[in-house]
Structure formats: C-alpha cells, structure tokens
Amino acid sequence: MSNIVPTVYIVDDDISVRESLEELVSHEGWHPEIFGSAEAFLSHPRTPVPSCLILDVNLPDLSGLDLQRRFAFDQIDIPIIFITGYGDIPMSVQAMKAGAVEFLTKPFHDEVLLTAISQAIERSRSVLHDESETRTLRGCYASLSPREQEVMALVVRGLMNKQIGGELGISEITVKAHRGKMMRKMKASSVADLVNMNAKLDPKSRG
Incomplete structure (x- = not known):
C-alpha cells in the first residue's frame, strides 16, 4: 500500500480555490479529485486507497458539517480537513469533536494545509491496513x-x-x-x- 498514490478529495464551490488546491496537491505527488458540491462528491465512486477530504464548510447544497455527519452515519473513514472563510469557534469545535483533522480559516499558508494532509493520509493508511488485516483474519476464521x-x-x-x-x-x-x-x-x-x-x-x- 506504500506504493499506492494517495487521493486528496477537494470539495469547494469556488472554482478558483478548487483549481489552486488541485495544483498544490498535484505538486506534492498526490492525486487530486475536485468537486463543486457535497452531492457531486457523494455520487462519485471512491476506491479504498489512502485518502483525505479537503472540505469547505459553506456549500450550496449539503453543508460541509452535514457531509461530515453523513460520513459518520455511513461509517466512511476518510479524514476531513475543513477550510472556510466564515469560520467561528463553535463551528470549529463541532467539526473537531466529530473527528476532523484540522479546521483552517482562509487565507492559510500552504505548508499548514500540506502538513494536515500528510497527517490525514497517514491516518487513512493506518485504518486501511487495520481493515485489511481484519478481513484476512475473518477469512481465516471462517x-x-x-x-x-x-x-x-x-x-x-x-x-x-x-x-x-x-x-x-x-x-x-x-x-x-x-x-x-x-x-x-x-x-x-x-x-x-x-x-x-x-x-x-x-x-x-x-x-
């Protein structure tokens, strides 16, 4: 799994932000996939590779926090990094309590985001490894x-x-x-x- 290129999902309704983040992620050697809405992201098939989600809080359909709750309900474990231009402390506390890796307010330094992405991908890699190991054990037990x-x-x-x-x-x-x-x-x-x-x-x- 260490040779698999991680995927960084980017969900933001601002096309300039999406394209900027897409370029930043590509430059680091990760595979970016961009979406303009939460619904577009949810309808897109995802492969079980190390990944994370850069998610804008304010989206036109389903909000970023609503999408995070949907993830928790579906038990999908893709670490989330929130970005927003309108964040406040209660919002960030809610996101972090629900398991977000980071909550960044625009504008933010690229290095801060890249560090958060690296940490999120490592968390995802660990979860996928554990899940694979457990599936193997279940097969042996069966x-x-x-x-x-x-x-x-x-x-x-x-x-x-x-x-x-x-x-x-x-x-x-x-x-x-x-x-x-x-x-x-x-x-x-x-x-x-x-x-x-x-x-x-x-x-x-x-x-």
Missing part, C-alpha cells in the same frame, strides 16, 4: 470447522489440551489434532499470536 472454532475459543481462554478435551468431551489426542489444524489455518505462530488475532476479530463475525 475457514475453521465448528469444532476448530470451539477449540480456538478455549485455547485463547488459556485452557490446556486436557482441559479442552474435558470441556468438549473429546480425547486429548483429538484436541491436539484440531488445535494443530486451527493454528495452521489462522496462521498463528503462538498462543499469544492467536490471542491477539482473537482480540481483533469482531465477535459478530463469529456468529
């Missing part, structure tokens, strides 16, 4: 047989093979066989590794 899932649940609780056999009503030798298959399928190198994997798995994904 490959386990029901018995192997039962064995895993008891292993991460710290039970020994003999205790697991007692819990499940099977022999210790059978437990060892299930445990070996389970560890291979989960690609776990140790019990500690398996415990960490288990912690990352969403319980809902395990039925």
